[in-house]
Amino acid sequence: MYRYDEFDQAIVDARVAEFRDQVARRLNNEISEEAFKPLRLMNGIYLQLHAYMLRVAIPYGTLDSRQLHMLAHIARRYDRGYGHFTTRQNIQYNWMKLEEMPDLLADLASVEMHAFQTSGNCIRNISSDQFAAAAADEIADPRPYAELLRQWSTLHPEFSFLPRKFKIAVTGSTIDRAAIQLHDIGLELVHGAEGEIGLKVLVGGGMGRTPLLAHVIREFLPVADYLSYMEAILRVYNRHGRRDNIYKARIKILVNDLGPAEFARQVEEEWAALKPLGLDPPPSELARIAAHFQPPVLDADAPVEIDLSNPEFANWVAVNTHPHKVPGHAIVTISLKAPGEIPGDASADQMDLIADLAKAHAQDEIRVTHAQNLVLPHVRRDALFTIWQALKGAGLATANLDRASDIISCPGLDYCTLANARSIPIAQKLAVRLAPQEADLGELKIKISGCINGCGHHHAGHIGILGVDRKGEENYQLLLGGSGAEDASLAKILGPGFDENGIVTAVEKVIGRYQSLRSGPGERFLDTYRRVGAEPFKEAVYG
Amino acid sequence: MPRLLTGNRVETGDVIWWTGDGWSLHLKDAIAVDDSGEALIAQFSPQERINDLALIDADPSDAGWRPRTTRERVRAVGPSVRPDFALPSIPVESI
Amino acid sequence: MAESTLFRLRDDPQDSSWAHGDPAVPLDAYQAGGTAVRLEPGDDARALIPHLASLRRIDIAFPKFREGRGFSAARILREAGFAGEIRAVGVLYVDQLGFLVRAGFDAVLPEKPFDADVARATLARFPHVYMKAADTARPVWLLREERALAAR
Numbered sequence: 001m002y003r004y005d006e007f008d009q010a011i012v013d014a015r016v017a018e019f020r021d022q023v024a025r026r027l028n029n030e031i032s033e034e035a036f037k038p039l040r041l042m043n044g045i046y047l048q049l050h051a052y053m054l055r056v057a058i059p060y061g062t063l064d065s066r067q068l069h070m071l072a073h074i075a076r077r078y079d080r081g082y083g084h085f086t087t088r089q090n091i092q093y094n095w096m097k098l099e100e101m102p103d104l105l106a107d108l109a110s111v112e113m114h115a116f117q118t119s120g121n122c123i124r125n126i127s128s129d130q131f132a133a134a135a136a137d138e139i140a141d142p143r144p145y146a147e148l149l150r151q152w153s154t155l156h157p158e159f160s161f162l163p164r165k166f167k168i169a170v171t172g173s174t175i176d177r178a179a180i181q182l183h184d185i186g187l188e189l190v191h192g193a194e195g196e197i198g199l200k201v202l203v204g205g206g207m208g209r210t211p212l213l214a215h216v217i218r219e220f221l222p223v224a225d226y227l228s229y230m231e232a233i234l235r236v237y238n239r240h241g242r243r244d245n246i247y248k249a250r251i252k253i254l255v256n257d258l259g260p261a262e263f264a265r266q267v268e269e270e271w272a273a274l275k276p277l278g279l280d281p282p283p284s285e286l287a288r289i290a291a292h293f294q295p296p297v298l299d300a301d302a303p304v305e306i307d308l309s310n311p312e313f314a315n316w317v318a319v320n321t322h323p324h325k326v327p328g329h330a331i332v333t334i335s336l337k338a339p340g341e342i343p344g345d346a347s348a349d350q351m352d353l354i355a356d357l358a359k360a361h362a363q364d365e366i367r368v369t370h371a372q373n374l375v376l377p378h379v380r381r382d383a384l385f386t387i388w389q390a391l392k393g394a395g396l397a398t399a400n401l402d403r404a405s406d407i408i409s410c411p412g413l414d415y416c417t418l419a420n421a422r423s424i425p426i427a428q429k430l431a432v433r434l435a436p437q438e439a440d441l442g443e444l445k446i447k448i449s450g451c452i453n454g455c456g457h458h459h460a461g462h463i464g465i466l467g468v469d470r471k472g473e474e475n476y477q478l479l480l481g482g483s484g485a486e487d488a489s490l491a492k493i494l495g496p497g498f499d500e501n502g503i504v505t506a507v508e509k510v511i512g513r514y515q516s517l518r519s520g521p522g523e524r525f526l527d528t529y530r531r532v533g534a535e536p537f538k539e540a541v542y543g
Numbered sequence: 544m545p546r547l548l549t550g551n552r553v554e555t556g557d558v559i560w561w562t563g564d565g566w567s568l569h570l571k572d573a574i575a576v577d578d579s580g581e582a583l584i585a586q587f588s589p590q591e592r593i594n595d596l597a598l599i600d601a602d603p604s605d606a607g608w609r610p611r612t613t614r615e616r617v618r619a620v621g622p623s624v625r626p627d628f629a630l631p632s633i634p635v636e637s638i
Numbered sequence: 639m640a641e642s643t644l645f646r647l648r649d650d651p652q653d654s655s656w657a658h659g660d661p662a663v664p665l666d667a668y669q670a671g672g673t674a675v676r677l678e679p680g681d682d683a684r685a686l687i688p689h690l691a692s693l694r695r696i697d698i699a700f701p702k703f704r705e706g707r708g709f710s711a712a713r714i715l716r717e718a719g720f721a722g723e724i725r726a727v728g729v730l731y732v733d734q735l736g737f738l739v740r741a742g743f744d745a746v747l748p749e750k751p752f753d754a755d756v757a758r759a760t761l762a763r764f765p766h767v768y769m770k771a772a773d774t775a776r777p778v779w780l781l782r783e784e785r786a787l788a789a790r
């Protein structure tokens with residue numbers, strides 16, 4: 001994985017010094033909160049319901065054990081012993097003290113990590129496929145392209161005060177694990193006519209108040225010029241994106257208002273002006289970065305057959321591992337969704353354990369998924385049992401990947417100052433209720449947000465739940481039929497909302513109706529919904 | 544209806560309540576500021592030591608103040624999903 | 639806005655009428671040959687390209703903190719070869735100086751004056767930059783390339 005050189009380190013260290021200075025000025029009252037707030041936000045620091053919250057960037061969701069140990073240390077030293085992995089592949093800490101933040105950022109910098117641009121109206125952390133470099137279905141590792149984007153977007157002088165936040169995702173596979181159709185820019189590595197690698201460019205996807213799927217504005221972008229092309233997209237957006245209404249300020253609204261064809265034309269025109277300016281680094285820079293992402297040397301003769309006589313272990317292997325591109329290996333997903341627990345939360349001890357396992361058995365790599373789980377991407381199959389035993393001892397061996405209890409949930413009103421309703425308790429109740437039957441249900445993605453901002457991706461849920469405020473009471477809307485994968489679609493509201501217990505019952509009714517309607521055990525809820533439409537479910541819930 | 548004055552301490556982010564002669568971490572120490580609330584906010588705002596100063600509605604109950612909204616009850620007690628961190632104000636179950 | 643808040647990074651004299659005293663005219667009142675003009679956030683900076691030879695100073699307005707279009711406007715003007723003064727005017731904080739300079743501004747007239755020490759520290763803060771922009775700073779990829787060539 002990428003390692004900083006002295007330039008990268010100097011920039012991150014300077015940022016720590018800058019923030020130390022800014023915090024000192026705020027604590028001395030040299031600057032007002034009004035002036036300070038945008039500064040702390042650009043370092044990922046929010047004031048939430050109980051304390052400051054810090055969002056640490058995990059670029060393209062990749063960590064090594066040293067970094068995960070540091071995240072554990074931060075949880076212990078500066079927080080209350082845990083952290084929350086988010087749908088943006090980042091980690092958030094909930095109990096931060098402003099006065100300790102400069103030391104914390106210095107600790108992060110010591111392991112080549114930072115909180116650059118994890119908030120604010122700028123280009124946010126670049127997300128990617130959690131199975132990068134391990135999945136059999138990928139064209140190439142997307143992370144070198146993501147890393148170059150990270151560097152290019154860091155402290156960008158023109159694009160740090162955009163109309164609204166800006167999220168970019170990159171994938172190297174046609175199986176979309178990075179939800180590229182739901183990002184401001186989605187990039188997919190593709191082969192050109194001569195077999196060379198290029199990028200397919202999608203623009204204008206997103207969730208929130210106006211969920212929209214992205215449009216392809218370029219089928220093939222040569223990698224040599226992709227940064228100047230990004231620059232062109234961002235410039236068109238910065239100049240023409242709406243700034244009069246925060247709910248209409250994302251690029252998706254501009255793309256929609258102009259129409260994708262006209263938007264693409266303006267980008268091409270801007271690109272023609274920008275490309276000759278020498279903004280693109282030479283190919284040697286991408287090659288330098290790519291050299292850090294050499295695939296690990298794995299033993300292709302590692303045994304494929306392993307002892308699966310322990311049924312609990314065999315079930316975990318079947319549910320939570322994926323085939324690796326190298327025979328005898330597997331991709332392990334560690335569920336942070338034990339039913340009844342808080343989705344995405346991990347204790348410092350759990351982080352340390354996972355870091356140790358990664359070091360011992362997984363080429364020292366850990367990935368964070370947008371579904372708030374962790375991944376060990378390169379594991380010998382004959383080490384799976386050892387790993388499983390260690391995970392089990394720490395409450396981390398839940399075999400529920402992509403199943404009913406693997407629920408995505410934003411922090412909601414238990415932590416978030418923007419929330420209308422709590423999301424975590426709904427996730428906990430649903431997971432406990434649905435876990436016993438989830439094996440029969442197969443793939444079922446439930447996603448919960450505590451407000452219209454949609455951090456819990458409710459619009460991309462097979463079943464989505466949105467917390468709203470109804471006359472001061474928590475109320476929940478039920479949405480069906482979304483997907484954030486390559487078959488992306490936006491979930492639609494089924495009908496009037498429910499209270500906390502009502503929404504749990506309503507989901508159970510939807511699932512009951514699905515079980516009676518599905519054509520066979522292979523038909524997922526989403527497929528059944530797409531086949532039969534919303535009516536039967538409406539009838540089941542409201543009839 | 545009784546109104547309480549609350550905010551977050553700038554250094555720590557801690558949720559704090561106005562007690563009449565200072566600030567407390569505990570809702571139970573809060574006093575009703577009622578009509579003097581706006582004047583207190585006008586007094587404290589320029590000092591820039593407390594962020595997000597706000598007046599919230601609360602009702603007296605046997606267990607002490609009970610803020611009207613879920614949001615303010617969560618702020619006063621802690622996350623409803625982490626009873627282990629609950630502050631001694633209203634019972635966490637009653638959020 | 640007091641004139642004393644003007645923070646200037648150019649070393650040419652500021653006492654000539656164009657640089658300091660002349661009120662910049664709004665874009666739609668601008669007439670060919672004018673030396674100073676003011677762009678509002680919604681104005682198209684490219685409309686000035688035919689006039690860059692006569693212009694000595696272009697003010698770009700930042701009516702509120704969240705406004706960011708001026709960063710594109712300044713860079714577009716520098717890309718078009720404008721070498722006169724580009725002044726950022728409005729709600730701007732000293733911590734934004736690095737962005738402003740890199741986007742092509744060489745003067746700032748903030749609503750509240752900048753602390754000179756903080757301004758100096760801010761401008762000296764980052765030893766390297768990741769991307770080319772409107773200033774002369776050389777991005778790290780260029781430094782890396784040079785170093786790799788030298789090593790050969």
Ligand code: SF4
Pocket residue numbers: 410411412413416417418419420449450451452453454455456
């Ligand atoms: S969806 Fe709303 S409630 Fe949930 S984390 Fe995002 S802003 Fe907060």
